[in-house]
Amino acid sequence: MIAWIPLIVVVAFVGGFAVSAWSPRFGAARDRLALATDGLTAAGILFASRVLVDWTTATVFAWYALVLVLAAATVGAVLRWRTLPPLKDPAKRTSRTWGAGCGLAIVLVLVGVTTL
Amino acid sequence: MNRPTRIRLIAAGAALAVLAGGMLAAPRPPTLSTSATGDTTLAQRLADKAALEPGARDTLATAVIDADGVTYAGLGADETTEFEIGSITKTFTALLLAQAVERGEVTLTDPVGNYLDLGDSAAADITLVELSTHRSGLPRIATTPSALVTSVWSSYRGNDPYPYDLATLQEHARAAGLTDPGTVAYSNLGVALLGQALAAAAGTEYPALLQARVLDPLGMTGTSIATTAHALPAGARTGYTAAGRPAAAWTMGAYAPAGAIRSTVADMARYGQALLSADPALGVDPAAVLTPQGPAGAGPLIGLAWFTQAPDDGTATWHNGGTGGFASMMALDRAANRAVIVLGNTATSVDAVAMQILEENA
Numbered sequence: 001m002i003a004w005i006p007l008i009v010v011v012a013f014v015g016g017f018a019v020s021a022w023s024p025r026f027g028a029a030r031d032r033l034a035l036a037t038d039g040l041t042a043a044g045i046l047f048a049s050r051v052l053v054d055w056t057t058a059t060v061f062a063w064y065a066l067v068l069v070l071a072a073a074t075v076g077a078v079l080r081w082r083t084l085p086p087l088k089d090p091a092k093r094t095s096r097t098w099g100a101g102c103g104l105a106i107v108l109v110l111v112g113v114t115t116l
Numbered sequence: 117m118n119r120p121t122r123i124r125l126i127a128a129g130a131a132l133a134v135l136a137g138g139m140l141a142a143p144r145p146p147t148l149s150t151s152a153t154g155d156t157t158l159a160q161r162l163a164d165k166a167a168l169e170p171g172a173r174d175t176l177a178t179a180v181i182d183a184d185g186v187t188y189a190g191l192g193a194d195e196t197t198e199f200e201i202g203s204i205t206k207t208f209t210a211l212l213l214a215q216a217v218e219r220g221e222v223t224l225t226d227p228v229g230n231y232l233d234l235g236d237s238a239a240a241d242i243t244l245v246e247l248s249t250h251r252s253g254l255p256r257i258a259t260t261p262s263a264l265v266t267s268v269w270s271s272y273r274g275n276d277p278y279p280y281d282l283a284t285l286q287e288h289a290r291a292a293g294l295t296d297p298g299t300v301a302y303s304n305l306g307v308a309l310l311g312q313a314l315a316a317a318a319g320t321e322y323p324a325l326l327q328a329r330v331l332d333p334l335g336m337t338g339t340s341i342a343t344t345a346h347a348l349p350a351g352a353r354t355g356y357t358a359a360g361r362p363a364a365a366w367t368m369g370a371y372a373p374a375g376a377i378r379s380t381v382a383d384m385a386r387y388g389q390a391l392l393s394a395d396p397a398l399g400v401d402p403a404a405v406l407t408p409q410g411p412a413g414a415g416p417l418i419g420l421a422w423f424t425q426a427p428d429d430g431t432a433t434w435h436n437g438g439t440g441g442f443a444s445m446m447a448l449d450r451a452a453n454r455a456v457i458v459l460g461n462t463a464t465s466v467d468a469v470a471m472q473i474l475e476e477n478a
Contacts, residue, residue, distance in 0.1 A: 037256065040224050043134075045143060046138075050141060051145050051165040051273075051361055053143075053359075054141035054358075054359035054360075055145050055359060055361075056145050056170075056172050056359060056360050060142070060143055060144075063138070063142055064138070064142065064145055066138075067134065067135060067137075067138025067139070067142075068135070068138075069132040070138065071131040071132075071135045071138070072131070074127070074130045074131050074134050075128070075130065075131045077130075078123060078126050079124075079127055080420055080476035082123065088240060096240060097365050
């Protein structure tokens with residue numbers, strides 16, 4: 001069961017981006033910052049999963065399925081982009097920007113560490 | 117071009133970029149080679165049994181020793197292909213112990229503190245036989261915080277988890293607590309200490325001792341031990357984790373006596389034949405290492421490093437091995453004068469493969 005946890009985490013992040021990009025209401029991105037953050041996080045986590053998930057011949061098809069979901073989510077994100085404000089609440093610009101920056105920095109470190 | 121069309125084109129382009137990147141970056145776990153070498157019947161049996169244990173496979177090689185001689189087979193490898201044999205190295209360290217006793221350099225009951233700088237720690241009083249039979253009470257690996265972090269990180273990365281010199285190994289031993297001394301608890305730390313103690317008693321380094329007393333006399337010219345990554349020959353073979361990720365070579369530094377030998381099935385067959393036939397080149401009667409010692413009781417029967425199956429499970433005397441990217445198993449049926457060696461270049465166990473081949477040859 002423990003061996004499946006990394007794969008479940010990746011599915012959650014990639015699936016979350018798909019919901020963020022395509023969902024009409026529940027879980028939909030509120031603004032461009034959220035959409036971009038979700039997309040970059042999902043891509044980073046998926047890339048890092050190359051060495052975090054047990055990809056054997058039995059499970060490697062899951063990689064291709066996740067790539068398909070990420071591609072579909074990317075289409076949704078591009079189509080939705082124009083309809084979203086840069087920030088839903090400009091009063092929270094600083095905190096949102098910091099939050100997004102820290103999140104992306106963590107993903108960047110993860111990608112860097114896994115590609116060392 | 118109107119705006120919706122342009123956006124759709126951008127979306128399609130982005131999706132294609134993601135798909136292309138996903139294909140290029142896709143993990144590519146190895147699959148078992150279909151290129152058979154040696155005896156075709158044995159190679160087919162090897163292929164049939166490879167799926168007994170889950171995990172990635174790439175290449176496998178085996179040798180079966182019986183009254184007719186040695187039969188080799190391989191999948192993507194042959195009898196001269198090099199593999200890390202991992203913990204089967206411990207049986208070589210045990211042989212060095214038996215030889216050192218025979219030469220009068222040490223006794224089985226000497227405290228390891230006589231040969232290594234272990235101060236007044238609990239580890240100093242552990243005897244050499246306790247180290248070889250895993251009855252020392254030492255933990256499996258060092259338990260200092262930095263060693264634990266290194267171990268976790270290395271297992272994640274598939275790297276050598278023992279990049280330590282002798283001084284650090286001794287630090288690990290001094291810091292270790294003993295748990296239930298006298299009961300069998302497998303310890304890499306313990307066998308590493310044993311190998312270093314034997315080298316100290318002989319006034320040499322462990323690799324030189326191994327070469328002079330085992331590899332040269334047995335003519336194991338395809339077998340080597342490098343204790344640092346720099347000492348490995350360029351292009352030294354590496355393997356894959358059980359999940360199919362590339363793994364680094366293990367050289368193990370001062371822990372080398374517990375698992376750093378690289379060998380071939382041809383050389384391991386030579387070793388197996390020597391053990392079965394009590395070849396004088398071993399320098400001792402192999403019964404000294406193979407025959408279980410100490411109280412039987414619950415738990416495995418164990419000689420000097422060699423395990424013997426409980427009577428209900430079979431009659432094999434065996435040792436297996438595993439590194440970040442390799443797995444190995446050597447099993448002897450001493451009564452029937454048979455042995456099987458299986459080596460693989462993924463960390464997926466080959467224990468069941470070897471045991472089944474041994475039993476089928478009965």
